[in-house]
Amino acid sequence: MLSWDELKQRPDIVGQIDWEITPRQAFESYQIKSIEAWKHRGLGEVYYFYLSTWRGENQVVLIRRGYTESEDICVAPAPADLVEAAARAGEGRDVPRGQLPLSPELKDWLQLELHAA
Numbered sequence: 001m002l003s004w005d006e007l008k009q010r011p012d013i014v015g016q017i018d019w020e021i022t023p024r025q026a027f028e029s030y031q032i033k034s035i036e037a038w039k040h041r042g043l044g045e046v047y048y049f050y051l052s053t054w055r056g057e058n059q060v061v062l063i064r065r066g067y068t069e070s071e072d073i074c075v076a077p078a079p080a081d082l083v084e085a086a087a088r089a090g091e092g093r094d095v096p097r098g099q100l101p102l103s104p105e106l107k108d109w110l111q112l113e114l115h116a117a
Contacts, residue, residue: 001072001073001074001075002073002074003074004074004075004076004077006074007062007073007074007114008113008114013047013062013073014114014115014116015116016045016046016047017047017048017049017062017114017116018046018047018048019048019107019111019116021046021048022050022101023048023050023094023095023096023099023100023101024095024096024101026046026048026063026065027095027096027099030046030065030066030067030070044066045064045065045066046064046065046066047062047063047064047065047073048062048063048065049061049062049063049076049102049106049107049110050063050099050100050101050102051083051086051087051090051099051100051101051102051103051106052098052099052100053087053090053094053098053099053100054097054098054099055098058083058084058087059075059076059078059083060075060076060078060083060102060106060110061073061074061075061076062074062075062076076110076113078106078109078110079109082103082105082106082109083106085103085105086100086102086103086105086106087100089103090103
């Protein structure tokens with residue numbers, strides 16, 4: 001897994017981040033078992049951030065997802081107040097389980113930090 005500073009030095013990854021896809025959309029598109037998966041078999045890889053709430057960890061994770069596998073790339077050192085607010089706002093909406101979409105504030109912070117938009 002890359003450190004935050006290493007990720008900042010990887011424009012090849014940062015430039016590919018999909019800022020609009022949600023964990024639910026990625027799951028439905030890239031999971032072989034999903035009902036709609038047959039429509040998406042030709043998809044390439046996607047990089048996206050999500051808020052992991054698995055076991056109460058509440059951390060912002062960059063993931064690379066392909067049709068048959070996924071890999072955690074980096075954990076972002078996002079401000080705790082933004083992370084906690086997003087986790088509270090998303091309670092009960094974590095689909096797939098333990099994964100929430102970014103709040104607008106978290107997305108803005110990440111884009112500013114990575115000089116991306």
